[in-house]
Amino acid sequence: MEQVEAFEVIEPGILTTFQDLGRHGFSQVGVPPSGASDTFSLRVGNLLVGNREGGSGLEITLMGLKIKALREVVIAITGGDLSPVLNGEPLEMWRTHLLVEGDIIHFKKVRTGCRAYFTVAGGFAVPKIMGSSSTYLSGKFGGFEGRALRRGDVLHAFDIPSPLNKLGLRFPSDWLPFWEKEEVLLRVIPGPQDHHFTEKGFQTFCSSSYRVTPQSDRMGVRLEGPKIERRSDVEESIISEGMISGAIQVPGDGKPIIILTELVTGGYTKIATIISTDLQKVAQLKPGDHVRFNPVSIEEAHLLLREQEERLREFKENFQKR
Amino acid sequence: MALYSKTLYFLMGDRGLLLEFGDEISREINEKVRRMALAIQAEILEGIIETVPTYRSLLIIYDPTVLPIEGLKKRLELIEEGLQQTPLPEPNLIHIPVVYGGIYGPDLEGVAKYHQISPEEVIRLHCGKPYLIYMIGFMPGFPYMGELPQALVTPRLKTPRLIVPKGSVAIAQRQTGIYSMESPGGWQLLGRTPVELFYPEKDPPALLQMGDFVQFYPVTEKEFENWSK
Numbered sequence: 001m002e003q004v005e006a007f008e009v010i011e012p013g014i015l016t017t018f019q020d021l022g023r024h025g026f027s028q029v030g031v032p033p034s035g036a037s038d039t040f041s042l043r044v045g046n047l048l049v050g051n052r053e054g055g056s057g058l059e060i061t062l063m064g065l066k067i068k069a070l071r072e073v074v075i076a077i078t079g080g081d082l083s084p085v086l087n088g089e090p091l092e093m094w095r096t097h098l099l100v101e102g103d104i105i106h107f108k109k110v111r112t113g114c115r116a117y118f119t120v121a122g123g124f125a126v127p128k129i130m131g132s133s134s135t136y137l138s139g140k141f142g143g144f145e146g147r148a149l150r151r152g153d154v155l156h157a158f159d160i161p162s163p164l165n166k167l168g169l170r171f172p173s174d175w176l177p178f179w180e181k182e183e184v185l186l187r188v189i190p191g192p193q194d195h196h197f198t199e200k201g202f203q204t205f206c207s208s209s210y211r212v213t214p215q216s217d218r219m220g221v222r223l224e225g226p227k228i229e230r231r232s233d234v235e236e237s238i239i240s241e242g243m244i245s246g247a248i249q250v251p252g253d254g255k256p257i258i259i260l261t262e263l264v265t266g267g268y269t270k271i272a273t274i275i276s277t278d279l280q281k282v283a284q285l286k287p288g289d290h291v292r293f294n295p296v297s298i299e300e301a302h303l304l305l306r307e308q309e310e311r312l313r314e315f316k317e318n319f320q321k322r
Numbered sequence: 323m324a325l326y327s328k329t330l331y332f333l334m335g336d337r338g339l340l341l342e343f344g345d346e347i348s349r350e351i352n353e354k355v356r357r358m359a360l361a362i363q364a365e366i367l368e369g370i371i372e373t374v375p376t377y378r379s380l381l382i383i384y385d386p387t388v389l390p391i392e393g394l395k396k397r398l399e400l401i402e403e404g405l406q407q408t409p410l411p412e413p414n415l416i417h418i419p420v421v422y423g424g425i426y427g428p429d430l431e432g433v434a435k436y437h438q439i440s441p442e443e444v445i446r447l448h449c450g451k452p453y454l455i456y457m458i459g460f461m462p463g464f465p466y467m468g469e470l471p472q473a474l475v476t477p478r479l480k481t482p483r484l485i486v487p488k489g490s491v492a493i494a495q496r497q498t499g500i501y502s503m504e505s506p507g508g509w510q511l512l513g514r515t516p517v518e519l520f521y522p523e524k525d526p527p528a529l530l531q532m533g534d535f536v537q538f539y540p541v542t543e544k545e546f547e548n549w550s551k
Contacts, residue, residue, distance in 0.1 A: 027374040028359070029520070029528035030458040030502075129522050139462055139503065141522040192332035192340045239347060240459055240466070242374025242381025244338040265376055265459030273335030301336035302386045309387050 003125040005070045006157035009149050013064030013107060018124060018143035021054040022261060023132035027242065032264040034134040034142060037218060037283035038115055040308070041079035044171050045119035047316055048076040048096050050163045056126045056133040058118040058149075062286065066106040067118075069099040070154070074121035074162050077105075078171070080113020080284045095170040096121075098162065112179060113284035122160035137218060138262060165322055175311050177280050183209055183290040184281050186258075187304075188248065188272035190295055193238065196269045197250070201229030205271055206293055210256065214287040219262045220249075221285050227254030228271065240267040246274035246282065248293075258282050275301035277308050325351050329402060331395065337371075337386055339394065342379040347468065347496070351378045352456050353410070356533050361401045361408040369394070375532055376457045377466070414534045415452060418500070420491045420513040421546035422448075427513035433476050433493070445540055447471050448512060452535040453498055463502035463520030463528040467536055470496050482508030489514045491538065513540075516549030 009016075019042065022035025036042040036059055043053040058065075063082055077084050077093045084091045085106050091097065093116075099105070107116060126133035126143060135143025144153060194202060210225035228250050230236065236252040247259045249268040258274060259266070260283070274282055275296065285291065325344045332340040341358065344351035359375040362382070369389025374381040384394055422445045423430040434441045453467035460466075470493060478494045483506060486492070490501040492509035501507060502519035519529045530536065541549075 024371050026462075026527065027372050028458060028532065029526070030460060030462045030464050031527070033372075130527060138505070139522070189333050189335050192334050239377045239379075240457070241340065241376045241379045242334075242338075242383075244334050244381065244383055246335050247338075264461075265374070265457070270334070273333070273338065275336050298333060298336055298391065302391075305336060306387055 002159040003156045004159045005154050006073055006120060007067045007155040008070055009067055009151055009153040009155070010104065011064055011066040012149045012151055013060060015061040016065045016149040017059050017135035017137065018056050018126045019059045019134045020056045020132055023130050023134055023136070023142065026130050027264050030264055031130065031139070032136065032262050034136040035132070035261050036117065037260050038079050038117070038280040040177060040280040042117045043312065044094070045076045045078040045117045047319060048169060048171060049074055049119050049121040050166050051119060051121065051123045055119065055123040057124065060107055060116045060118060062114060063107055063109050066104060069101060069103040071101050072162055073099050073157065074166060075099055076119050077116055079116040081111040082107040082116045083109050083111050084116065094176060095168060096166050098167055110286065114286040115283055120157050121163050122158040125156040125158050136262065169319065169322070171315065179281055179284055183292050184285065186278050186281060186291050186293050187275045187296045187301070188293050189275060189298055189301060190272045193269040194271050196231055196234045197271055198229045198231055202271070204228050205256070206295060209290050209292055212285045212287050212289045212291070216287060218260055220260055221258040221282060223256045223291065225255070228256065230254065237267045238269055240265045244273065246279050248272050248274065275304065277304045324348055325354065334381060337384055339382045339384065339391065340379055341382065341398065344378045347377050347456065349454060355380050357405055357408050357410060358402065360410070361405060365401065367397060376459060410533065415537060416530060416534060417537050417539060418515050418517055419541040419545065420515050420538050421541055421543050422513035427511050429510040430512050433510050433512065436476055437473055439473065444474065444512065447474050448498070449538045449540060452537040455530055455532055455534050455536060457532050458528060458530065461503050461505055463530065464499055465530045465536065466497055466499055468497045470498055476510050478508040479510060482506055486511065487514065489516060491515055514546070516546050
């Protein structure tokens with residue numbers, strides 16, 4: 001398919017990268033998955049504009065991105081509400097919009113969440129490295145030349161006729177992800193090293209409020225709060241083992257870190273792991289937010305995941321009928 | 323205890339299953355990890371997203387909407403029962419040139435002093451035998467290798483460096499490794515290699531693999547500088 005110039009970056013904002021659903025199958029050579037932190041929002045964004053759900057989109061962090069359309073395109077914005085405006089007017093999220101040449105979209109400030117996703121009909125044309133277009137920031141490859149977007153970058157998209165029949169299509173509002181305002185509740189499955197902590201330590205973990213610190217990034221969300229007590233007869237570190245997004249590491253200082261998508265192995269004990277359907281909430285945490293952890297069973301986690309996948313499938317099927 | 327008589331299964335969330343084969347760094351345990359990873363890959367089980375083999379455990383990341391956990395566990399137990407039939411490929415021996423000391427290996431002198439031997443003796447010992455690659459991790463292409471001769475076993479730096487140059491050849495406790503990319507790090511730097519360990523656009527992308535062996539040999543600064551020419 002032909003590639004055309006679709007957007008120009010006027011201001012890159014704090015951190016804007018290309019991401020898809022991740023680079024899988026290369027952890028054995030030390031390559032972490034990368035990919036969208038909030039895969040649910042990216043998938044919905046892609047489905048709205050008629051792309052396959054794993055297509056590449058922009059992950060926009062906190063604020064500041066300003067981009068100009070270089071031609072007519074159909075787009076959608078999902079994820080955290082970063083107050084997107086079109087030529088100065090507020091732009092509704094979780095639905096499709098038609099942009100014409102010269103239109104400017106600006107993400108002005110954070111209203112809720114931390115990361116928004118921007119998708120375009122036809123898909124962004126981003127080279128695939130090891131099967132994925134995701135940007136791996138510390139590895140300096142993937143996405144746009146292995147880096148965050150800069151002022152003046154020109155973004156290409158695949159040239160397709162604008163899917164005008166999809167315009168104005170919304171994602172059902174009662175299916176939208178819900179983030180608690182005061183304190184975000186994160187459901188977890190204990191382990192694999194919950195037995196390295198004392199009963200009191202595990203209680204502290206489950207009953208305390210933790211605050212997100214500014215030292216958080218795509219590698220992990222660092223938390224401040226009551227120290228989690230470790231058993232005195234086990235070592236602080238373990239023999240390095242594989243990592244998964246949502247794993248909650250507790251290093252020697254007893255302060256938890258929720259791992260996101262840019263880490264492949266680690267040698268810290270993991271007290272618990274966030275369930276899949278709550279990872280989108282983790283991706284939307286920003287410094288100053290508060291979280292609380294709540295243990296659930298794997299059966300409950302799998303049920304919630306099946307329900308989410310069922311809703312997405314239903315949305316996809318209804319959508320394709322249009 | 324070493325190799326467990328019964329493999330331990332731990333949940334790592336709702337899409338991770340961690341198989342732990344032993345409680346220490348040993349060749350026997352690591353070989354079982356590798357054999358198991360190869361056997362699983364040979365099966366091409368639908369719903370398996372990733373297998374992450376490490377020193378003594380294997381993390382399996384799966385899609386529970388495609389592959390229910392009970393079915394996955396049963397499959398894994400069967401695979402483990404037939405494991406002795408899984409052939410291991412012949413290991414490769416890769417020779418890696420290193421320029422030791424100076425700006426390339428700023429900790430060579432310190433390591434020598436720590437063990438009360440000469441820097442030349444440290445180099446001779448480090449190049450004295452091939453090392454097994456137990457795993458690749460931490461960053462793309464970084465090999466965790468062992469075991470160092472007892473006379474070279476050295477703790478990590480008290481304060482990690484913010485920047486370790488790409489290619490740095492380093493040691494920590496009984497391990498030796500190569501920083502395949504620039505990164506922060508706390509290992510003791512003995513030297514640097516001009517060899518590229520990771521090329522994102524090649525297939526396979528990594529020069530070294532788990533189960534291979536690496537033999538270091540010393541080169542001069544001039545040979546290092548002229549390596550890529």
